[in-house]
Amino acid sequence: MKQRQSSTKSVQKLCVAALMAALVFVSSQLQIQIPSILGFSRFHLGNSMCALSGLLLGPWWGGLASGVGSALFDLFHPAYLAEAPITLVTKGVYGLVSGFLCWRVFSGKPRYGVQALSTLCAALCYTAIYLGKTFFYNGIWLGGLTPSAAWVAVLEKAPSSLFNGAVALICAPILAVAVRRAMRTAQLEHLLPLPPRQ
Numbered sequence: 001m002k003q004r005q006s007s008t009k010s011v012q013k014l015c016v017a018a019l020m021a022a023l024v025f026v027s028s029q030l031q032i033q034i035p036s037i038l039g040f041s042r043f044h045l046g047n048s049m050c051a052l053s054g055l056l057l058g059p060w061w062g063g064l065a066s067g068v069g070s071a072l073f074d075l076f077h078p079a080y081l082a083e084a085p086i087t088l089v090t091k092g093v094y095g096l097v098s099g100f101l102c103w104r105v106f107s108g109k110p111r112y113g114v115q116a117l118s119t120l121c122a123a124l125c126y127t128a129i130y131l132g133k134t135f136f137y138n139g140i141w142l143g144g145l146t147p148s149a150a151w152v153a154v155l156e157k158a159p160s161s162l163f164n165g166a167v168a169l170i171c172a173p174i175l176a177v178a179v180r181r182a183m184r185t186a187q188l189e190h191l192l193p194l195p196p197r198q
Contacts, residue, residue, distance in 0.1 A: 017065045024049040024069025041160040051119040051172035054099030058193035062099035067092025090129050098122035110180050115173035123165030
C-alpha cells in the first residue's frame with residue numbers, strides 16, 4: 001500500500017512539473033522581439049515561470065521544469081534550435097537557484113519576501129550566465145565578433161535580460177503565494193517539496 005502511495009505521489013509530482021514546463025513554454029511565446037547585432041533581444045514572460053517552477057517545486061523538479069519548457073521553446077523556433085541544449089542548462093539554473101534558495105536556504109517558508117529574494121538571486125545568476133554566453137558563445141565563437149563588438153552585443157541584450165528578471169521578480173513571488181494557497185485549499189500541498197529538517 002505504501003509503495004502504491006509513493007508511486008502515485010511521484011506521478012503527481014511529475015504531472016505538476018510537466019504542467020510547469022508547459023507554462024514556461026507558453027509564457028516564453030508571449031514576447032516582443034527587438035533587432036540586435038546577434039539577431040534579436042526578447043522581452044518575454046518565460047523567466048517568471050522559470051522562477052515560479054523553482055519556488056513551487058523545489059530545486060530539482062523546478063530546475064527540470066524550467067529547463068525543459070525553455071528548451072522546448074527553442075526547439076520550435078528555427079532561430080533558436082541549435083541553442084536548445086544550452087537553454088536546457090541555463091534556464092534550468094533559473095529554477096534550480098530559486099528553488100534551492102527558497103526550499104533549502106529559507107526552508108520553504110511561503111512568505112513573499114523569501115520568495116522575492118530567491119527570485120532576485122535566480123534572476124541575477126541567470127542574467128550573468130546568459131550575458132556571458134552572449135559574449136563568448138554567440139559573439140566571439142559563433143558570430144566571429146571582436147571582443148569589443150561582442151561587448152556591444154552584450155550591452156544590447158542586457159536591457160531585455162534585466163527587464164525579464166524584473167518582471168519575474170514582480171510576478172513569480174505573487175503567483176507562488178497564490179498557487180500555494182490554492183494548493184493548500186485543494187489539499188494538494190503534499191505535491192510541494194518538504195522543507196529540510198531543522
